Amino acid sequence: MNMIKALTLLAACAIIAQPAYAQQRSGPLRIEITEGVIEPLPFAVPEFIAENPAAQEFAANIARVVASDLAGTGLFREIPEDAFISRLTDFASPVQYSDWKAINTQALVSGAVSAGSDGRLTVKFRVFDVFAEAQLGDGLQFGGSTSSWRRMAHKVADAVYSRITGEGGYFDSRVVFVAQNGPKDERRSRLAVMDYDGANVQYLTDDSAIVLAPRFSPTGDRVLYTSYESGFPQVFVLDVGTVQRRAMDVAAEAMTFAPRFGPDGRTVVFSLTEGGNSDLYKMDVDGSSAQRLTSAPSIETAPDFSPDGSQIVFESDRSGSQQLYVMGVNGGDATRISSGQGRYSAPVWSPRGDLIAFTKQANGRFHIGVMRIDGSEERLLTASFLDEGPTWSPNGRVIMFTRESQGTSGVQSLYSVDITGRNLRKVTTEGPASDATWSPLLN
Amino acid sequence: MKLHSIAVLLVAAFVVSACTGQGRFGGGGLNGGVDQSAISDPTSPAYFQQTIGDRILFAVNEHTLTPETEIVLQQQATWLIANPEYTAVVEGHADEQGTTAYNVALSARRANSVIEYLIGAGVEEGRLRSLPLGKARPIAICSNESCYQQNRRAVTVLTAGGVS
Numbered sequence: 001m002n003m004i005k006a007l008t009l010l011a012a013c014a015i016i017a018q019p020a021y022a023q024q025r026s027g028p029l030r031i032e033i034t035e036g037v038i039e040p041l042p043f044a045v046p047e048f049i050a051e052n053p054a055a056q057e058f059a060a061n062i063a064r065v066v067a068s069d070l071a072g073t074g075l076f077r078e079i080p081e082d083a084f085i086s087r088l089t090d091f092a093s094p095v096q097y098s099d100w101k102a103i104n105t106q107a108l109v110s111g112a113v114s115a116g117s118d119g120r121l122t123v124k125f126r127v128f129d130v131f132a133e134a135q136l137g138d139g140l141q142f143g144g145s146t147s148s149w150r151r152m153a154h155k156v157a158d159a160v161y162s163r164i165t166g167e168g169g170y171f172d173s174r175v176v177f178v179a180q181n182g183p184k185d186e187r188r189s190r191l192a193v194m195d196y197d198g199a200n201v202q203y204l205t206d207d208s209a210i211v212l213a214p215r216f217s218p219t220g221d222r223v224l225y226t227s228y229e230s231g232f233p234q235v236f237v238l239d240v241g242t243v244q245r246r247a248m249d250v251a252a253e254a255m256t257f258a259p260r261f262g263p264d265g266r267t268v269v270f271s272l273t274e275g276g277n278s279d280l281y282k283m284d285v286d287g288s289s290a291q292r293l294t295s296a297p298s299i300e301t302a303p304d305f306s307p308d309g310s311q312i313v314f315e316s317d318r319s320g321s322q323q324l325y326v327m328g329v330n331g332g333d334a335t336r337i338s339s340g341q342g343r344y345s346a347p348v349w350s351p352r353g354d355l356i357a358f359t360k361q362a363n364g365r366f367h368i369g370v371m372r373i374d375g376s377e378e379r380l381l382t383a384s385f386l387d388e389g390p391t392w393s394p395n396g397r398v399i400m401f402t403r404e405s406q407g408t409s410g411v412q413s414l415y416s417v418d419i420t421g422r423n424l425r426k427v428t429t430e431g432p433a434s435d436a437t438w439s440p441l442l443n
Numbered sequence: 444m445k446l447h448s449i450a451v452l453l454v455a456a457f458v459v460s461a462c463t464g465q466g467r468f469g470g471g472g473l474n475g476g477v478d479q480s481a482i483s484d485p486t487s488p489a490y491f492q493q494t495i496g497d498r499i500l501f502a503v504n505e506h507t508l509t510p511e512t513e514i515v516l517q518q519q520a521t522w523l524i525a526n527p528e529y530t531a532v533v534e535g536h537a538d539e540q541g542t543t544a545y546n547v548a549l550s551a552r553r554a555n556s557v558i559e560y561l562i563g564a565g566v567e568e569g570r571l572r573s574l575p576l577g578k579a580r581p582i583a584i585c586s587n588e589s590c591y592q593q594n595r596r597a598v599t600v601l602t603a604g605g606v607s
Contacts (some may be wrong), residue, residue, distance in 0.1 A: 210580075212577070255551065257548075276551050276554065278547075301544040302544040315544070322542075345544070346544065361540070361542075386540075388542045388543065406586040408584045435543070
């Protein structure tokens with residue numbers, strides 16, 4: 001569904017938080033995500049039912065993660081447990097809708113967890129449209145190891161989100177980022193990976209060399225990034241699972257940076273700087289099929305592919321200041337798409353293909369914004385001393401970016417914001433963090 | 444910018460760099476942690492770093508040299524020619540008021556401006572290497588122009604032997 005166009009219907013009638021009105025609602029439970037101000041949809045996620053003693057701790061924790069995912073979108077509002085009138089004690093028992101209506105629950109998620117002796121968890125759940133007194137979609141069941149309980153919770157939340165919004169979810173996903181340590185003039189940096197919500201952090205490199213701007217492969221198995229471990233900036237590819245890394249085989253000692261995978265997971269576009277001049281190149285990740293895409297005395301960098309792989313958006317200062325351009329995947333003429341006042345950089349193409357997110361500097365402030373791929377309908381979503389480096393959620397609804405605070409004690413943090421500009425949130429990380437890249441939904 | 448104000452900045456930068464030599468990227472250069480008594484020895488790295496000046500500064504978004512910075516670079520070239528046992532890595536740097544990739548590219552331009560000048564002044568190309576560091580290694584950490592102007596720099600870091 002086209003997001004911008006789709007964001008127009010029904011929001012008010014589906015989600016106004018008044019039982020009397022909601023009882024008159026005729027359509028199914030549905031949030032249409034609109035540009036307008038919305039009231040979050042009230043939901044309840046009672047503790048999942050533990051079907052055996054070993055499942056007890058997971059039952060409670062999974063329900064909490066599901067609730068946290070949903071509430072974190074800003075589209076849903078959790079009804080706290082102490083407001084509950086009835087309890088769910090058996091996954092198969094009928095829901096007492098009147099008890100949930102009375103506390104204005106519109107969506108109710110019930111679930112059950114069992115833990116097998118083999119260390120496997122089974123999680124099943126149902127979603128109920130309380131005022132329609134009906135189950136919303138079929139019940140679903142996920143299985144996995146006990147160590148992956150958070151992933152199963154994210155999968156439940158993704159399914160609930162999808163059923164109510166009609167859009168794909170984004171909770172069962174990971175983020176690779178640069179974990180920072182130390183003061184501004186002696187920052188140590190290393191690559192790390194975490195769940196989208198900041199949990200399960202693992203470090204992927206040590207902090208012996210500067211690392212910049214990791215970028216996920218389309219399948220989420222590898223990242224490209226820039227490392228100074230050879231003594232100069234060079235594009236590396238790292239396997240997120242095995243943590244094996246290698247420098248991309250460009251020309252000997254070529255200084256390369258700002259890499260990005262194409263949708264085929266094989267083609268890589270990047271900047272190469274030679275004699276002080278930076279241009280865009282493309283090659284296969286195995287080092288073959290190198291091709292120069294731009295040849296200008298200006299800076300060409302921060303490239304990104306369109307989701308269909310046919311076009312590349314990038315930044316260039318060929319006009320005298322940083323602006324955004326789109327060209328074919330083999331180079332050639334580029335069309336400038338940014339037209340507002342200020343400097344535009346770090347463009348990233350939405351996974352839906354309809355929007356480009358970017359960093360903008362104007363009047364001494366930094367912004368994260370989005371525009372359509374022809375440059376129209378520019379909207380700035382954030383403003384601060386220093387915001388940069390947007391990355392899209394798998395469903396194209398949310399943008400994560402780096403915000404740096406001002407001054408001698410300035411630190412970098414990750415934030416997320418909805419593409420409507422609402423729901424700005426700091427992402428919880430152990431320490432300072434920057435340069436996020438958001439994976440696709442995991443399988 | 445007037446020459447005397449540049450001189451003040453350069454002196455300030457020397458003091459800072461002399462105190463924080465270990466903080467320099469890579470740590471492989473000879474400029475940091477030197478014996479201060481060697482400053483009077485014109486063949487010493489300390490002389491290169493502090494008496495001649497190992498760094499020049501740039502205006503916002505600029506990589507062009509000024510007559511003042513060319514004076515410093517000419518002296519660097521003379522020193523490098525007289526001391527052929529040294530090679531140099533020319534670090535380019537940018538202030539924090541820019542995005543990551545652009546600042547790497549901008550700092551590459553700055554390092555290249557220095558390298559081109561030094562080559563033009565007679566230093567062998569093979570003795571020089573560029574290291575664009577973007578905004579990753581500021582030397583002054585406040586968030587205003589007094590710090591930004593110190594960070595928009597190119598530093599000629601002496602190395603012994605090969606540059607690669």
